[in-house]
Each structure stands twice: as structure tokens, then as C-alpha cells.
Amino acid sequence: MPRPNFNDLIAFRAVAQQRSFTRAAAQMGLSPSALSHAVRGLEERIGVRLLTRTTRSVSPTQAGERLLATVGPSFDEIEAELAAIGEMRDTPAGTIRITTGVHAAETTLWPVLKRFLADYPDVEVEVSVDAGLVDIAANQFDAGIRMGETLDQDMVAVPIGPDLRMAAVGTPSYFERRPPPVTPDDLAVHNCINLRFPTFGGLYAWEFEKAGRELNVRVDGQLIVNEIAMARQAALDGAGIAYLPEDYVAEDVSDGQLRRVLEDWCPPFSGYHLYYPSRRQQSQAFSLLVDALRYRGG
Numbered sequence: 001m002p003r004p005n006f007n008d009l010i011a012f013r014a015v016a017q018q019r020s021f022t023r024a025a026a027q028m029g030l031s032p033s034a035l036s037h038a039v040r041g042l043e044e045r046i047g048v049r050l051l052t053r054t055t056r057s058v059s060p061t062q063a064g065e066r067l068l069a070t071v072g073p074s075f076d077e078i079e080a081e082l083a084a085i086g087e088m089r090d091t092p093a094g095t096i097r098i099t100t101g102v103h104a105a106e107t108t109l110w111p112v113l114k115r116f117l118a119d120y121p122d123v124e125v126e127v128s129v130d131a132g133l134v135d136i137a138a139n140q141f142d143a144g145i146r147m148g149e150t151l152d153q154d155m156v157a158v159p160i161g162p163d164l165r166m167a168a169v170g171t172p173s174y175f176e177r178r179p180p181p182v183t184p185d186d187l188a189v190h191n192c193i194n195l196r197f198p199t200f201g202g203l204y205a206w207e208f209e210k211a212g213r214e215l216n217v218r219v220d221g222q223l224i225v226n227e228i229a230m231a232r233q234a235a236l237d238g239a240g241i242a243y244l245p246e247d248y249v250a251e252d253v254s255d256g257q258l259r260r261v262l263e264d265w266c267p268p269f270s271g272y273h274l275y276y277p278s279r280r281q282q283s284q285a286f287s288l289l290v291d292a293l294r295y296r297g298g
Contacts, residue, residue, distance in 0.1 A: 017139075096289060098145065146272065147272060161295050164270075165268050172256070175259055191222055195225060232248065236252065
């Protein structure tokens with residue numbers, strides 16, 4: 001059998017990971033037709049179909065899954081090693097891709113990143129803001145940011161911010177129409193603004209705790225959103241009670257636009273962490289960014 005063309009393998013890997021010729025082409029800076037031609041040439045040379053193509057989707061066949069599992073990690077290691085070798089020059093350089101949520105991006109990542117980019121002009125950082133949890137390996141991110149819950153064993157988690165608290169808030173005019181809740185169970189008679197996270201599909205259960213008693217409350221209301229900025233605006237407009245990070249609505253509470261309720265049911269919890277695969281070959285630029293983001297208290 002002729003020796004495989006590595007460009008064809010790279011093209012196949014990109015399409016198989018993205019499940020789309022269009023997205024893979026955009027990622028590689030090529031045309032979808034060029035990628036399609038490369039993959040088809042690889043299939044013809046080895047005599048096995050690697051991708052199942054429909055009008056709406058592309059997915060690896062069993063043979064394709066096997067090939068992806070074999071060559072994917074190898075190419076990842078090669079790319080990481082080339083990046084690491086390139087970093088041996090005096091000035092840190094390279095591209096770092098990070099996935100994060102809106103709140104973490106605004107309050108934790110960007111305040112550090114704006115100084116970091118000024119200090120290291122040859123480093124490029126791509127930030128993808130997403131409400132759901134993203135598989136960083138499958139989507140070729142270097143790292144992700146999320147709350148400090150339990151992570152997979154092969155992940156390194158670095159704290160990058162202080163403990164957080166949630167806040168249940170509504171406008172004073174809303175609470176003139178309905179009595180403020182005293183316990184989380186009282187939310188059953190309120191119009192609550194729900195959040196739906198794309199990763200899980202279901203609605204977020206509001207988490208409360210007091211004196212060792214934990215409650216996860218499924219609330220009801222007329223409005224469901226998938227990001228916190230609209231939930232905050234809806235609360236400001238009197239649409240109901242929103243459950244949001246305390247610091248995100250602190251100014252609204254301070255100036256009287258929003259009133260906080262159930263504060264004694266909202267204890268602190270572990271804040272944001274940067275997480276990345278433990279097997280990852282760290283480039284100089286990535287190591288510097290991790291160190292810049294690391295939370296040191298105070």
C-alpha cells in the first residue's frame with residue numbers, strides 16, 4: 001500500500017473532529033471542496049470508507065473512529081512538541097485557545113489577559129465564550145475555565161479566583177406585588193427566571209444551603225434564558241427573581257435597583273479554576289499565562 005499522505009490524514013482528522021467539512025475548512029484556512037478531495041483520496045488509497053456523509057452531517061465510520069483514535073493523539077503530540085521547540089527562542093510566542101463562560105471571562109480572565117497581552121505581544125489568545133461545558137480535547141482548546149467542581153482525573157485544575165456566592169434578586173416593585181421568599185420552598189409561588197445550560201439541556205436547579213441543610217430547587221417562571229446577562233436584565237425589568245453570581249449584581253443591589261432575598265441560604269463555594277489535560281506538553285506561553293491567572297488570595 002502506498003505511504004499515506006500526511007496532509008490527507010490531517011484533513012481527515014480535522015473533519016472527523018469537527019463533524020463538518022465547513023467548520024474544518026474554516027479552521028484550516030482551506031476550501032471545503034479541497035478537504036473533501038483530500039479525504040476522498042485517502043479513502044481510495046486504503047480502500048475503506050472513513051466518513052459517513054449526509055446532507056446535514058458528517059461522522060466517522062467504525063474504521064474512521066479507529067483511525068482517528070490512532071492518529072489524533074499522535075498529531076496532537078507532534079503539534080505540541082513543535083510549539084514547545086518554537087518556544088525555545090527568547091520571546092514567548094504562539095496561540096492559546098481557552099473556552100469559558102461569560103461571567104468568568106468578564107470578571108476573572110479579561111482583567112489578567114489585558115495585562116498579559118501587553119507584556120507578551122507575540123502571544124495570541126483565542127477566547128471562546130460558551131454557556132455550556134466544552135470538551136477541550138475534542139474541540140482542540142488548550143484549557144477551559146469553570147467552577148471548582150470535581151474534574152476528570154486526567155485534568156489539572158488551577159484556582160484562578162476567590163470563592164463565589166450566588167444571589168437571588170428581584171426589583172423592589174416585584175416584591176411589592178408578591179411577598180419576598182423566606183425559605184427556598186417559598187420560590188414555588190414566585191415567577192423565577194430560569195437558566196438552561198446547553199451542556200445538560202435541562203434547567204439549572206437553584207442550589208441553596210443553610211446550617212448543613214442543602215436544597216436543590218426546581219423553580220418555575222415565564223422566562224427561560226441561556227446566559228446570565230439577559231437574566232440580569234429581565235430581573236431589572238421586573239420580570240421576576242433571578243439567581244446570579246453575587247458580584248454580577250452587587251452594583252444593582254447597592255443602588256437599590258435590585259433587592260436581595262434568601263441571602264442566609266447562599267454560602268460561599270469554590271470559585272473559578274483553569275483546567276487542562278495533565279498530559280499536555282506546556283509551551284512557555286501557556287505556562288506564563290497559567291502563572292498569571294493563578295489565584296494567590298487576598
